[in-house]
Amino acid sequence: MSPNTTLEDRTCLVTGGSRGIGKATAIELGEAGAEVAVNYKSSLESAERTVEEINEAGGSAIPVKANVADPAEVAAMAAEVHDAFGTLDVLINNAGITKDTRFDRMTDADWHNVIEVNLHGTFYCTRAFYEDLVGSDHGRLINISSIVGEQGNYGQANYAATKSALIGFTRTLAREMGRYGSTANCVAPGFTMTDMLKVVDEEIQEKIKRKIILGRFAEVEDIAGVIGFLAGPDASYITGEVISVNGGMNI
Ligand code: NAP
Numbered sequence: 001m002s003p004n005t006t007l008e009d010r011t012c013l014v015t016g017g018s019r020g021i022g023k024a025t026a027i028e029l030g031e032a033g034a035e036v037a038v039n040y041k042s043s044l045e046s047a048e049r050t051v052e053e054i055n056e057a058g059g060s061a062i063p064v065k066a067n068v069a070d071p072a073e074v075a076a077m078a079a080e081v082h083d084a085f086g087t088l089d090v091l092i093n094n095a096g097i098t099k100d101t102r103f104d105r106m107t108d109a110d111w112h113n114v115i116e117v118n119l120h121g122t123f124y125c126t127r128a129f130y131e132d133l134v135g136s137d138h139g140r141l142i143n144i145s146s147i148v149g150e151q152g153n154y155g156q157a158n159y160a161a162t163k164s165a166l167i168g169f170t171r172t173l174a175r176e177m178g179r180y181g182s183t184a185n186c187v188a189p190g191f192t193m194t195d196m197l198k199v200v201d202e203e204i205q206e207k208i209k210r211k212i213i214l215g216r217f218a219e220v221e222d223i224a225g226v227i228g229f230l231a232g233p234d235a236s237y238i239t240g241e242v243i244s245v246n247g248g249m250n251i
Contacts, residue, residue, distance in 0.1 A: 068121030190246025213248025
C-alpha cells in the first residue's frame, strides 16, 4: 500500500494533543505527511510520547506547551510554531475540559473554568493563527464541539454552553474566511473512550451507551479520521458544517 501523503507540505497545530482525541488526531495528521505541533498544558511526557510516535512513523512533530486559556501563553506558543514552521495551514482547537455538576450546584469557578478553556481558548488560538489561515487558499480551522453542544446533557450546562457556542463561532468564521478559500468546520464527537469519559460513573456510562445506535462508545480513531479528512484536500468544498460523529445519537 502506498503511504498516505495527503497532508504533505501542510503544517498543523492540535491543541490538547497529548492525550485522547487530540493525540489520535496528531498521529493521524502526522501519518498523512503533515508537520504537527502537539500542544499540551501539563503532560509533557504524554506530549513527548505523541511526538515520538509520529516521528517513529516517519512523520515530523514538535511538542508546544501552553495553557490555551492564557492569551500570553498562546501568543508565546504561536511564536514558537512560527519559528518552527513559518506558517500554519491547519488549526485544530481540541483542548477541552469538563467540570460536571447539576446546574443548581454549579459554582462560579465551575462555570468560568470551562468557558475559559473551551471557548476563550479557542478564541485566543484562532486569533493567534488567523492571518496564517487566511493567508493561503487551503487554511483549515477545525473546532471540536460535542454531541452535548447539539443536545445538552444533564450536569453539563457549562460544557454544553461552550460546545454550542463553538458552532456559532465556527459558522461565523466560515463566512468570514470563505473569500480567502479557507474553511472552518466543527466536528461534534459523541461519547468517546478517553480520560474525559472514564471519570463518568459506570452506571451513567451504561445509560449513555443504550442511547447509541451502534451500541458502543467511539474510539479516538473514529473521531481523528474525520478530523483528518476535513484537514485534507478532499474536504476543500466543505465549510460551515458540523460533522457529527456519534454512532447515531442524533436520529
Ligand atoms: P482528554 O482525554 O481529557 O484530553 C484533554 C486534552 O486537552 C489533553 O491533551 C490536555 O492536556 C488538554 N488540555 C486541557 N486543558 C488544557 C488547557 N487549558 N490548555 C491546553 N491544553 C489543555 O479529552 P478528550 O476526551 O480527548 O477531549 C478532546 C476534545 O473533544 C475536547 O474538546 C472535548 O470536549 C471533546 N469531546 C470529547 C468527548 C468524549 O467523550 N471524550 C465527546 C465530545 C467532545 P494535558 O494532557 O496537558 O492536561
